[in-house]
Amino acid sequence: MAASAKTPISRTQTTSLYKPYSSSLQLPFKFLKVTPNSCAAKALSICCALQMEPKVGPGSQVPDSFGRFGKFGGKYVPETLMHALTELESAFRALSGDVEFQKELDGILKDYVGRETPLYFAERLSEHYKRPNGEGPLIYLKREDLNHTGAHKINNAVAQALLAKRLGKTRIIAETGAGQHGVATATVCARFGLQCIVYMGAQDMERQALNVFRMRLLGAEVRAVHSGTATLKDATSEAIRDWVTNVETTHYILGSVAGPHPYPMMVRDFHAVIGKETRKQAMEKWGGKPDVLVACVGGGSNAMGLFYEFVDDEDVRLIGVEAAGFGLDSGKHAATLTKGEVGVLHGAMSYLLQDDDGQIIEPHSISAGLDYPGVGPEHSFLKDLGRAEYHSITDEEALEAFKRLSRLEGIIPALETSHALAYLEKLCPTLPNGAKVVLNCSGRGDKDVHTAIKHLKV
Amino acid sequence: MACNLQTSFLPALKFPAEATLDKRRGNGLVVCSVASAADSIMTESTPTGSAAVVRSRPLSRREVETSERKMTDTTGKFGRFGGKFVPETLMTCLSKLEAEFNLVLHDPEFQEELATALRDYVGRETPLYFAQRLTDHYKNESGCGPEIYLKREDLNHGGAHKINNAIAQAMIAKRMGRKSIVAATGAGQHGVATAAACAKLSLKCTIVMGTLDMERQASNVLLMKLLGAEVKSVDGNFKDATSEAIREWVGNLETNYFLIGTAVGPHPCPSMVREFQSIIGKETRRQAMERWGRKPDVLVACVGSGSNALGLFHEFIADEDVRMIGVEAAGFGLESGKHSATLAKGEVGVYHGAMSYLLQDEEGQIVGPHSIGVGMEYPGVSPELSFLKERGRVESYSVTDQEAVDGKQLPIAISIMLIANCGRSMCVVSKSVFCFTVGLQHTNYCAD
Numbered sequence: 011m012a013a014s015a016k017t018p019i020s021r022t023q024t025t026s027l028y029k030p031y032s033s034s035l036q037l038p039f040k041f042l043k044v045t046p047n048s049c050a051a052k053a054l055s056i057c058c059a060l061q062m063e064p065k066v067g068p069g070s071q072v073p074d075s076f077g078r079f080g081k082f083g084g085k086y087v088p089e090t091l092m093h094a095l096t097e098l099e100s101a102f103r104a105l106s107g108d109v110e111f112q113k114e115l116d117g118i119l120k121d122y123v124g125r126e127t128p129l130y131f132a133e134r135l136s137e138h139y140k141r142p143n144g145e146g147p148l149i150y151l152k153r154e155d156l157n158h159t160g161a162h163k164i165n166n167a168v169a170q171a172l173l174a175k176r177l178g179k180t181r182i183i184a185e186t187g188a189g190q191h192g193v194a195t196a197t198v199c200a201r202f203g204l205q206c207i208v209y210m211g212a213q214d215m216e217r218q219a220l221n222v223f224r225m226r227l228l229g230a231e232v233r234a235v236h237s238g239t240a241t242l243k244d245a246t247s248e249a250i251r252d253w254v255t256n257v258e259t260t261h262y263i264l265g266s267v268a269g270p271h272p273y274p275m276m277v278r279d280f281h282a283v284i285g286k287e288t289r290k291q292a293m294e295k296w297g298g299k300p301d302v303l304v305a306c307v308g309g310g311s312n313a314m315g316l317f318y319e320f321v322d323d324e325d326v327r328l329i330g331v332e333a334a335g336f337g338l339d340s341g342k343h344a345a346t347l348t349k350g351e352v353g354v355l356h357g358a359m360s361y362l363l364q365d366d367d368g369q370i371i372e373p374h375s376i377s378a379g380l381d382y383p384g385v386g387p388e389h390s391f392l393k394d395l396g397r398a399e400y401h402s403i404t405d406e407e408a409l410e411a412f413k414r415l416s417r418l419e420g421i422i423p424a425l426e427t428s429h430a431l432a433y434l435e436k437l438c439p440t441l442p443n444g445a446k447v448v449l450n451c452s453g454r455g456d457k458d459v460h461t462a463i464k465h466l467k468v
Numbered sequence: 469m470a471c472n473l474q475t476s477f478l479p480a481l482k483f484p485a486e487a488t489l490d491k492r493r494g495n496g497l498v499v500c501s502v503a504s505a506a507d508s509i510m511t512e513s514t515p516t517g518s519a520a521v522v523r524s525r526p527l528s529r530r531e532v533e534t535s536e537r538k539m540t541d542t543t544g545k546f547g548r549f550g551g552k553f554v555p556e557t558l559m560t561c562l563s564k565l566e567a568e569f570n571l572v573l574h575d576p577e578f579q580e581e582l583a584t585a586l587r588d589y590v591g592r593e594t595p596l597y598f599a600q601r602l603t604d605h606y607k608n609e610s611g612c613g614p615e616i617y618l619k620r621e622d623l624n625h626g627g628a629h630k631i632n633n634a635i636a637q638a639m640i641a642k643r644m645g646r647k648s649i650v651a652a653t654g655a656g657q658h659g660v661a662t663a664a665a666c667a668k669l670s671l672k673c674t675i676v677m678g679t680l681d682m683e684r685q686a687s688n689v690l691l692m693k694l695l696g697a698e699v700k701s702v703d704g705n706f707k708d709a710t711s712e713a714i715r716e717w718v719g720n721l722e723t724n725y726f727l728i729g730t731a732v733g734p735h736p737c738p739s740m741v742r743e744f745q746s747i748i749g750k751e752t753r754r755q756a757m758e759r760w761g762r763k764p765d766v767l768v769a770c771v772g773s774g775s776n777a778l779g780l781f782h783e784f785i786a787d788e789d790v791r792m793i794g795v796e797a798a799g800f801g802l803e804s805g806k807h808s809a810t811l812a813k814g815e816v817g818v819y820h821g822a823m824s825y826l827l828q829d830e831e832g833q834i835v836g837p838h839s840i841g842v843g844m845e846y847p848g849v850s851p852e853l854s855f856l857k858e859r860g861r862v863e864s865y866s867v868t869d870q871e872a873v874d875g876k877q878l879p880i881a882i883s884i885m886l887i888a889n890c891g892r893s894m895c896v897v898s899k900s901v902f903c904f905t906v907g908l909q910h911t912n913y914c915a916d
Contacts, residue, residue, distance in 0.1 A: 121595040124623040128588040134670065156591040158623060203601065220687075417696040420664030421625070456627075459690045466694075 073388070077271020077358075080394065082387035085270040086354045091250075094257045099272040101177055111176070115169055122201065123164050125283065127153045129291035129448065134418040139434065145443035149434065150300070151421070151451040152288055152316065159194050161424065161453030162281060162312045167194035167263055169280040171202050174261035181205045181260040185249040187214055187242030187308070188379035188426065189221025190453055191265030196230035206230035209249045211241040214378045220457055239372045242382050246356050266309025267386030270357030274386050281315025288448055289319055296446060302327040304437070305450040306430040307347070307400065308379045310386035312452040317398065327399070330389060331433045333375030334402035344373035345402040346385040347393050360387040376405035376461065377425035379453075407432040409465050412455060424453030425461065544735020544822075547858065549851035552734040553818045561721050566736040568644055573743075578643070582636055589668065590631050592747065594620045596755040614766070617759075619752055619780065629745060629776045630661035630729055636744040638665035641725035648672040648720075651727040652713035654681055654706030654772070655843035656688025658729030663697035673697040676713040678705035706846055707834060710820055730773035731850035734821030738851055745779025753783055766791045771811065771864065772843045774850030785861065794853065797839030798866035808837035810849040811857050811864040824851040840869040 077083045085095055105111045119125040132149045140146035154162035167184075174182060182204050186192030192208040199206035208225055212234045215222050225232050238244035246269075253262040267274045267281075292300050303320060305313035307330040320326040335343035343349070350361035353368060363371040363383040375381040392398040403411075408425055411432035416422045423431060430449055441447070455462070544550045552562060572578045586592040599616045607613035621629040634651075641649055649671050653659030659675040666673035675697050682689050682701055692699050702712040717726035731738040731745075756764050767784060769777035771794040784790040799807030807813070814825035817832060827835040827847040839845045856862040 121597040121620075124591065124595055124620060128591055130588040134668065153588075153591060153625075156623060156625060158620075201601070413694065416694045417667055420667035420695055422691060422694055455694075456687070456691065459687055459694065462694065463690055 073271060073275055077275065079274075079388045079391035081352075082359050082390040082394075083271055083274060084354075084359050084387075085357060086359065087250075087270045087357045088254060090254050090257065091270070091357075094253070095270055095272065097177070098173075098261075098276075101173060102272055102276055105173065105176065111172065115172060118168050118172070119165065119283065123158045123168060124156060125165075126287045126291075127156050127284075129153070129288060129295065130451075131295075132415075132419050135415065135434075138414070138418060139438035141439070147302075147438050147441040147443075147445040147447050149438075150292075150295075150446065150448045151419075152284060152448055154284065154312065154450060154452045155421070155423065155427070155454035159190065159197050160456065161190040161194070162284065162315060162450070163191045163194040163265060163453075164197065165283060165315070166265070166277050166280040166311065167191065167198045168201075170261070170263045170276070171195075171198040171204065174204065174263070175202055177261060179204075179259060179261040181207070181256065182263055183207045183209065183249050183252050183256075183260055184263045184265060185209045185242065185245040186221075186265060187211070187245070187381055188377065188424070188453075189214070189218040189225070189457065190379065190424075191263075192225050192230070192232070193221050193228070195263050195265075196225040196228035199230060200228045207252070208232050209235055209245040209252070211239070211245045212236050213240040214242065214245070214381075217378050217461065218457060241373075242378070243355075243370060243373075243384070250356065266311040266382075267314045267388060268309045268356055268358060268360070268382075268384055274358065274388055277311055278314040278318055278386075278388060281311050282318045284312070284315035284450065285317065285319025288316065292446070292448070298446070299323060299326055300448040301325070301445045302329060302437070302441065302447045303450070304329045304331065304430050304433060304447060306330075306380060306426045306428075306452060307332050307385060307389060308344070308377075308382050308426060309384070310389045312450050314386060314388055316448070316450045317392075321392070321397065328392065328397065329433065329437070330398055330400045331430045332385075332400060332402045333373075333377060333380035333408070333429055334404045335374040335376070337404055338402060341371075342374040343402065343404075344375045344381050344383065346373075346383060347389060347400040348402050350383075350385070352390070355384040358384075358387045360390045361385055361393070376408060376465070377429065377458070379424070379426040380429060401433055401436070403429040403432040405465075407435070409462060411435075412458070412462055413466060416455075421451065422455035422459075423451055424455045425458045427452045428455070544739065546738075546852045546855035548816075549823050549854045549858075550735055550738060551818075551823050551851070552821060553823065554734045554821045555718070557718055557721070558734070558821075562734055562736065564644070565640075565740075568640055569736055569740050569743075572640055572643070578639065582639060585635050585639070586632065586747065590625045590635060591623060592632075593751045593755075594623050594748075596620070596752060596759065598759075617756075617764070619748060621748060621776065626657065626661045626664055628657040628661065629748060629779060630658045631664065632747055632779070633729065633741050633744040633775065634658065634661035634665045634727060635668075637725075637727045637740065638662070638669050638671060641727065642669050642671060644725065646671070646725040647723050648674065649725050649727050650674045650676065650713050650716045651729060652676045652706065652709040653688075653729060654678070654709070654845060655841075656681065656685040656692070657843060659697070659699070660688055660691045660695070662727050662729070663692045663695035666697065667695050674700060674716065676700045676702055676709045676716065678707075678709045679703055680705045681709070705836075707820075707837075707848075714820070730775040730846075731778050731852060732773045732820055732822060732824070732846075732848055738822065741775050742778045742782055742850075742852060745775050746782045748776070748779035749781060749783025752780060763787055763790055765789075766793060768793045768795065770794075770841070770844060771796045771849065771853065772808070772841070773846045773848065774853040777862075778850060778852060781856070781862065785856070792856070792862045794857075794862055794864045796864060796866040797837075797841055797844040798868040798871075799838040799840075801868055802866060805835070806838040807866065807868075808839045808845050808847070809864075809866040810837075810847060811853065812866050814847075814849070816854070819848045822848075822851045824854045825849050825857075 073079045073083050077085055130151045130153050132151050136149045157164050182199050184192060184195040186208055192210060196206050208230050210232055215234055222232055235245045235248045249262060253260055264273045267277045303316050305316050307313045313330050317328045332347060333344040338345055338349060346361050346363055350363045353362050353364050355362045363373055365371055370383050373381050373383045393400055408428040412425060412428040415431055544552055597618045597620050599618050603616045624631050649666050651662040653675055663673050675692050677699060679701050689699055702708050717724050728737045731741040767780050769780050771777045777794050781792045796811060797808040802809055802813060810825050810827055814827045817826050817828050819826045827837055829835055834847050837845045837847045857864055
């Protein structure tokens, strides 16, 4: 198929039957695909340039002006937060035309974060999935684990910190589950000289003690949240409460593609560099596109970061992998898109794990980063459209995959990433020979060593 | 960091200060020509630089074999330092290793495979990061001060510079048909890097570690085990682990490969390690040229045994206008007797197969070193660094545990604290490049 099915400029061109977005309408945002050579910065960096186009009419675009992805998304927040969200959205749009901002961001992504991250051919892992006749898919890992702080989270944290500075905010708050987003936020606040407060569930603080220590070392204040189940959802609620109280001075760096508009869109756009680099690297390595993209889904930021670039490429399969915890029937899992129902949580309409009274069900996963009862609204949208598939993996299967990648490639993945890796066991036997699979290796597993050791016989 | 890093033996010029950026390849193409003379490159390291003679074409097999024969006669000396002070049982093995090393330097296929591994697996090239706030912190009242850049070796796979050497040597071991790697580790970074490289290349891996170190670096021990390595414990710390690893190696020379993690040991080990780490300096030169159009003024790196320091410095040895500063661990203070400041307080002797400075008592027994930075806790130091220090090419200083902890970044801050003191007296804007070689893992230390 044509390698350049997409023009560099606009998503409004329709070439295929089945598009998630209405083809007759203009997108409110025009995404400029900037090739490396035309980038103002060195050829080493990818520029993520966003451009606003005047809106022609309402439509289920990415997202629309109300922040909706179809029926999902939106801004279900108290009135006190509406102004802050509007201000944030305007700032984000303004920056889309700001070359200086893009240049500064690209420089930081290159020199501070360490982008671009490699697309690594996992030879031994591919061998492992070869069938007896020698056929099998080729597995590539997008090495987000090599980023500064060890996960993809920093892409978004850095960009939002820059944004906050532009807004004149001096105080940053964030929520964190696994601690990676907390560490990323604390890191960028130290880098930019901003005050940093991180909310973390008390249970998560125990599971991820090393990350707690890191945040403090980086100068952040880590506040334990004891309410509810003392995990990510409670930390998020607490952070939102703080934001409502301190909205003039404070910017809330939300860690995932969840929350009220404009967060799902902003966080996705800041992570979209992952997919953009992947496209370029795939072209360099094998002269084509990936056939399948696989990523773990907690809130959904690393998955959206990888998928977004390819949403319009119908021939690229998008697979998200959630946490099935102790099993889907056990009631102890975090498989929102498989078992959830539509509702509103943390400011957005999306699938979520709720009981008959609409109360949030406590999720469970061995990995703190996937232990979230909601999911980003854009994922809910892609699922309903059938554009992306969502599966789930149990704790056991994830631990096996954790061990497998360590032994076969010498890369210790985060437990979150291990869920995506575990799905390869089910996926690879079904793929044709030579199919190119790109899996987002979203984080490294040093932080999970103690958890893993408790469960594994090493 | 992905970039089309190609380390190839070229029928080309000596590595130019300006990079040859081949834009058609998409990313920056760093040309690192590793050249070898008919006389051994690995013997003489003079202040005027080592990698001198450049070939106009790749060596033929016959030429390589000829130089192999010459190689086996080389002594691996840096002035009076270095050498091969080993039992006779090891001499053949070391000669074979030297020959193989020379071969791979000339083998474009190996170089390309290594370059791919460094780019896609390790994540090179690492950025040269301008530390704005740190620079501002060290400005004096009139607003003058040095500009501080950090060479981000912490962003490598595994979190340190160790993997540069581990992956290259593991590839050599595989080439030589060895099935099993044995290595010694102090901080655990080399152990983790070796275990990772062995997993990737499906080699059996045994890491020897001192019990004292295993306690302090329990997380790294877990990482090694997860990566499939067997971790053997031995009483003591890194120096004892090294001795045990060498013993293990000698016991099974045909199948074992001793993967040394730092620029110590008998020839060709110091040269091999330095050669594989020298990618750090090569990238730095190119990046400095891109950023500010010339070389750095000062290079600073922490010195345990010296691999990261040599990796940064080696490229610039011939550039007399580039100052080189190695920072050792003064532990509880140089007068306390509890430190690891080998270059400052050591005397010349033979240890682990090489002549070098080392911490010894009057009877020539090794003095147990101490530092809060486990990776710096070694009573010896690289023979090449000893040589450079004696010639006055490299300056050495030391920083105590307390000073390091106050800087909150252990071995790196050791460097930063020191340059801070130098920096305050400078009113000339100069470009200091710090080799930032350790990562987040080491935050374990501060837990108490």
